[in-house]
Amino acid sequence: MDAFNAADFEVQARERLDEGAYGYFAGGAGDERTLRDNIEAYARRRLRPRVLVDVSGVTATTTVLGAEVSMPLLVAPVAFQRVAHPDGEPATARAAADAGTVMCLSTLATASAQEVADAAPGGARWFQLYCFSDRGVTEALVDQAVEGGYRAVVLTVDAPVLGRRERDLRTGFAIPEHMEVPSFSRAIGGRREATLQDMFKLLDQSLTWRDVEILAEISDLPVVVKGVITAEDARMAIDHGAGAIVVSNHGGRQLDGVPATLDALEDVIEAVDGRVEVYVDGGIRRGTDVAMAVALGARAALIGRPVIWALTVGGEEGVRRLLSLMRDEIELALALLGCPTPEALGPAHVTPPNRHR
């Protein structure tokens, strides 16, 4: 496993995966403009370091939702991880726990919430929720999250219907019948080969802000609203009881043509005005990306595809290596920016848009 950064893992994973699986993990919606822009946005801005600051005790350690994490980088919810590696979500959970950060488990996981909790009992985990039309299924999922010791429900709100992912249409990517997707099996009362479109047909398209309030009432867990990219929706999220917000465009997989999340972040930060924590995902590939996102106001960033590439290449060990590389990169970025802690980062550490100095 000769990987020295997140990009190295993708090169190696691509060689191992078949076309359908690679396209599913790598792809985006429509012309993939937003997919590309998420990454390019980080290259459009520049960092502004301060020198002669004592960074001898630099640490990436911070907190999210009041709990300590080893770095401001969390593992994003990504579905069907056993398609990448037979050890799937339990392996990712163990690696995240060892790295001292949060793993967010997808509703469309190929392992149950309990199995993942048992794999890494000491780890911090959040549960990503898709609401099924059958409310019984949704409530059972939340109950399992509570029983499994998950510390937050992450409600994904940018996917009332599935984005148009043409790579999957071309390859006919489907989840084989032998691969268990516990939430789906429960919703259809059995198991069969299924495409992502088949699964999304079972989700509730009538969800509104009122459901955020209902969700906040059915358990004591904070509801993190994932998939907000406007100031208007950030305010709505807070008004309806969100415990935190993830600025996300689903990794460019839903509405193609929306802004890069880094570009959307500052508006959301301004609207939220410190009332709840704001996280961001999409296009994070380097420790310097994490530093930039935190400087612009994110409490932490989340990382999606690179975790899948690392899992594909090396299973649990691969994800552990990726997270360790990312943590080293974050600490290096902090030290070179003159910031002993993530909290020391601020907007003055990043150039304004369209100005490279």
Ligand SMILES: Cc1cc2nc3c(=O)[nH]c(=O)nc-3n(C[C@H](O)[C@H](O)[C@H](O)COP(=O)(O)O)c2cc1C
């Ligand atoms: C293959 C794949 C599957 C995903 N599955 C889910 C999911 O089940 N639930 C969800 O909320 N987000 C899902 N996402 C979105 C991620 O949580 C995250 O927003 C995105 O991957 C971040 O962008 P990045 O991959 O550039 O880091 C998925 C993303 C990918 C690439």
